[in-house]
Amino acid sequence: MDIRIRHIHKSFGGFPALVDVNLDIRSGELIALLGPSGSGKTTLLRVIAGLEFPDYGEILFGAENMARKPVHERRVGFVFQHYALFKHMSVLDNIAFGLRVRPRSWRPGEAQIRRKAVELLDLVQLGGLERRYPHQLSGGQKQRVALARALAIEPRVLLLDEPFGALDAKVRKDLRRWLRELHERTGYTTVFVTHDQEEALELADRVVIMNRGCLEQVGTVDEVYEHPRTPFVFDFLGGTNVLDAEMHGRKVFLRGAEQPLVTDVIHPDGPADLYVRPGDLRLADPGSPGIDVHVTAVQRTGPIVRASAKLLANGTGISIELPHLHHDAARFHAGATLRLKMMQFCVYPRAASVHAHPITDAPEPTAAQSQERTRA
Amino acid sequence: MSPPIDHSLLDPPRLPFEPLLQRNAVITEQPWVRWLLTTAALAFLMVFLLLPLVSVFTEALRGGFKLYWESLKTPDALAAIRLTLTVAAIAVPLNLVFGVAAAWAVTKFEFRGKLFLITLIDLPFSVSPVVSGLIYVLMFGAQGWFGPWLAAHDIHIIFAVPGIVLATMFVTFPFIARELIPLMQEQGTDDEQAALSLGANGWQAFWHVTVPNIKWGLLYGVLLCNARAMGEFGAVSVVSGHIRGETNTMPLHVEILYNEYNFVAAFAVASLLAGLALITLALKSLLEARHGAELSASHRH
Ligand SMILES: Nc1ncnc2c1ncn2[C@@H]1O[C@H](COP(=O)(O)OP(=O)(O)OP(=O)(O)O)[C@@H](O)[C@H]1O
Numbered sequence: 001m002d003i004r005i006r007h008i009h010k011s012f013g014g015f016p017a018l019v020d021v022n023l024d025i026r027s028g029e030l031i032a033l034l035g036p037s038g039s040g041k042t043t044l045l046r047v048i049a050g051l052e053f054p055d056y057g058e059i060l061f062g063a064e065n066m067a068r069k070p071v072h073e074r075r076v077g078f079v080f081q082h083y084a085l086f087k088h089m090s091v092l093d094n095i096a097f098g099l100r101v102r103p104r105s106w107r108p109g110e111a112q113i114r115r116k117a118v119e120l121l122d123l124v125q126l127g128g129l130e131r132r133y134p135h136q137l138s139g140g141q142k143q144r145v146a147l148a149r150a151l152a153i154e155p156r157v158l159l160l161d162e163p164f165g166a167l168d169a170k171v172r173k174d175l176r177r178w179l180r181e182l183h184e185r186t187g188y189t190t191v192f193v194t195h196d197q198e199e200a201l202e203l204a205d206r207v208v209i210m211n212r213g214c215l216e217q218v219g220t221v222d223e224v225y226e227h228p229r230t231p232f233v234f235d236f237l238g239g240t241n242v243l244d245a246e247m248h249g250r251k252v253f254l255r256g257a258e259q260p261l262v263t264d265v266i267h268p269d270g271p272a273d274l275y276v277r278p279g280d281l282r283l284a285d286p287g288s289p290g291i292d293v294h295v296t297a298v299q300r301t302g303p304i305v306r307a308s309a310k311l312l313a314n315g316t317g318i319s320i321e322l323p324h325l326h327h328d329a330a331r332f333h334a335g336a337t338l339r340l341k342m343m344q345f346c347v348y349p350r351a352a353s354v355h356a357h358p359i360t361d362a363p364e365p366t367a368a369q370s371q372e373r374t375r376a
Numbered sequence: 377m378s379p380p381i382d383h384s385l386l387d388p389p390r391l392p393f394e395p396l397l398q399r400n401a402v403i404t405e406q407p408w409v410r411w412l413l414t415t416a417a418l419a420f421l422m423v424f425l426l427l428p429l430v431s432v433f434t435e436a437l438r439g440g441f442k443l444y445w446e447s448l449k450t451p452d453a454l455a456a457i458r459l460t461l462t463v464a465a466i467a468v469p470l471n472l473v474f475g476v477a478a479a480w481a482v483t484k485f486e487f488r489g490k491l492f493l494i495t496l497i498d499l500p501f502s503v504s505p506v507v508s509g510l511i512y513v514l515m516f517g518a519q520g521w522f523g524p525w526l527a528a529h530d531i532h533i534i535f536a537v538p539g540i541v542l543a544t545m546f547v548t549f550p551f552i553a554r555e556l557i558p559l560m561q562e563q564g565t566d567d568e569q570a571a572l573s574l575g576a577n578g579w580q581a582f583w584h585v586t587v588p589n590i591k592w593g594l595l596y597g598v599l600l601c602n603a604r605a606m607g608e609f610g611a612v613s614v615v616s617g618h619i620r621g622e623t624n625t626m627p628l629h630v631e632i633l634y635n636e637y638n639f640v641a642a643f644a645v646a647s648l649l650a651g652l653a654l655i656t657l658a659l660k661s662l663l664e665a666r667h668g669a670e671l672s673a674s675h676r677h
């Protein structure tokens with residue numbers, strides 16, 4: 001079921017939790033809502049579900065506007081962060097609940113309900129546990145029961161609020177892989193909330209990055225990672241170095257670099273910020289342009305070597321990451337003076353870093369987009 | 377190659393049982409101190425609680441079991457018992473409905489004046505029962521606000537059973553609501569929301585999800601509400617008019633008999649009330665022991 005979200009506004013007593021949210025979710029897609037705490041992820045999910053009503057805007061399931069319909073008429077599968085399993089019901093009864101509360105005219109027979117529940121239990125790989133009660137299950141098992149319960153009503157869309165939030169790292173990884181497989185097998189349109197960027201990038205077809213009630217960027221994992229539209233998105237997806245720069249036409253002048261870098265897209269002249277990830281910095285080839293730094297400390301964490309350095313030109317702190325087996329790794333040691341090149345970077349006019357403006361998922365990109373990306 | 381083991385499916389291994397630290401220096405005192413404190417507490421309980429309770433039964437049975445039975449069988453005593461049961465049978469179910477409704481409204485919805493409502497629920501606890509009785513006299517009595525209208529339509533509230541029921545309901549209202557509000561607050565609304573998202577309507581969510589979640593707390597509240605409904609003296613005394621055989625409840629009857637120096641009969645009726653208290657206490661302890669986790673936090677052990 002295609003879902004189209006149009007101009008959704010939602011505020012709580014004057015506090016704007018969602019501001020002009022527009023999003024198209026294609027049938028069968030797996031979408032992640034990603035953003036820092038308080039950015040409105042849960043609120044958006046609840047608005048889609050009908051657990052919260054927007055102040056303004058439309059939510060279209062196919063062609064039907066659902067914005068004013070209560071949750072029990074929307075047929076959505078909602079999986080709560082803390083599962084919300086019915087404590088006094090066995091696993092089987094929990095899963096069968098959605099079928100049993102149907103009006104008599106379209107309720108399946110009891111035998112059929114049980115068969116369906118057992119089938120779903122097998123689907124979530126918990127066959128044999130139907131007699132247990134929720135307090136006899138582990139967190140990961142509860143999560144699966146909650147999912148099976150939501151799937152029982154054959155939802156038009158499956159909504160998961162931080163599905164793995166309360167689980168430990170190992171179980172989380174297993175369940176993540178399993179959920180991806182399940183999605184491929186069942187094909188339900190799925191939206192899940194997470195604040196773990198790794199989880200979103202690994203699991204989702206498309207990622208929605210939210211900040212303070214606005215959608216900052218919507219795109220595939222590659223798009224948002226390679227072409228972050230705003231400094232916020234760049235910063236949110238992994239570590240960042242921010243360097244002072246100055247734009248003149250297509251040239252980016254960086255303090256400490258004798259030659260300007262060249263970009264393909266034209267920016268207004270003036271001060272700008274250059275964003276570069278610690279992992280995108282490498283030693284420059286001898287004789288080629290780059291930025292000179294003085295390494296102050298080197299630390300190895302697992303397979304990654306992290307170095308802290310200062311720009312020779314103005315002392316700006318900068319961090320560098322590279323795999324410990326990389327042939328340059330040995331040359332990073334405290335006290336070394338090195339020349340670095342940037343494998344990729346983004347430049348944003350200074351104003352864009354100060355206030356991030358809302359963007360939409362509308363098909364045609366707006367003219368105001370002032371992002372560009374360049375390879376050095 | 378065997379398939380990878382899915383650890384999230386397996387139960388964790390059982391740990392060998394190890395007793396926790398038995399003695400804690402911070403909370404353990406010298407034996408004689410413990411002994412002294414325990415004895416003092418027990419002696420106090422004996423003198424002020426157990427002894428009076430025992431004396432009720434010994435006084436009641438002083439003239440032998442036959443006399444006890446005879447004094448319970450008088451028409452006035454039987455009428456008092458019947459009236460008390462009737463009043464409880466009306467007041468408790470009504471308070472059950474109102475209490476659940478109030479707790480539901482307070483905990484599952486956001487609205488203006490919520491704090492005021494919570495304070496209002498507590499009013500019967502903070503006001504003297506005599507005052508509660510007087511309120512009803514003021515409203516429905518012959519000189520009260522609705523008095524003339526009621527008299528014109530030949531409706532009797534004060535000095536009649538309706539007045540007693542009203543006064544009892546007023547006094548016992550907080551028991552169920554007070555028990556349920558913290559419990560339902562603690563449980564939140566996730567379960568209900570889950571039920572609704574699965575297609576249940578409001579009534580189904582209430583009946584299949586909310587009620588099972590609060591059933592033991594509800595029973596606990598009903599138990600306390602019932603005990604108080606049957607034992608209420610002050611408020612009922614004001615509105616009853618003490619008409620023997622008509623508007624005399626058991627506690628009022630005990631007082632009348634006592635004032636007439638009919639001690640055996642007075643204690644015989646009193647022993648029934650004491651018996652009710654003991655049964656309530658036993659059931660209450662049983663509930664706390666069995667279902668402590670499903671009562672509101674204040675009763676947990
Ligand atoms: N019922 C409510 N009443 C008032 N404010 C609310 C309510 N629900 C959410 N908010 C506010 O709306 C904003 C967005 O909340 P939301 O729960 O959607 O954040 P989130 O992105 O899910 O955060 P987290 O990752 O911490 O769960 C927050 O600032 C929150 O305080």
Ligand SMILES: [Mg+2]
Nearest residue numbers: 041042043193
């Ligand atoms: Mg949230």
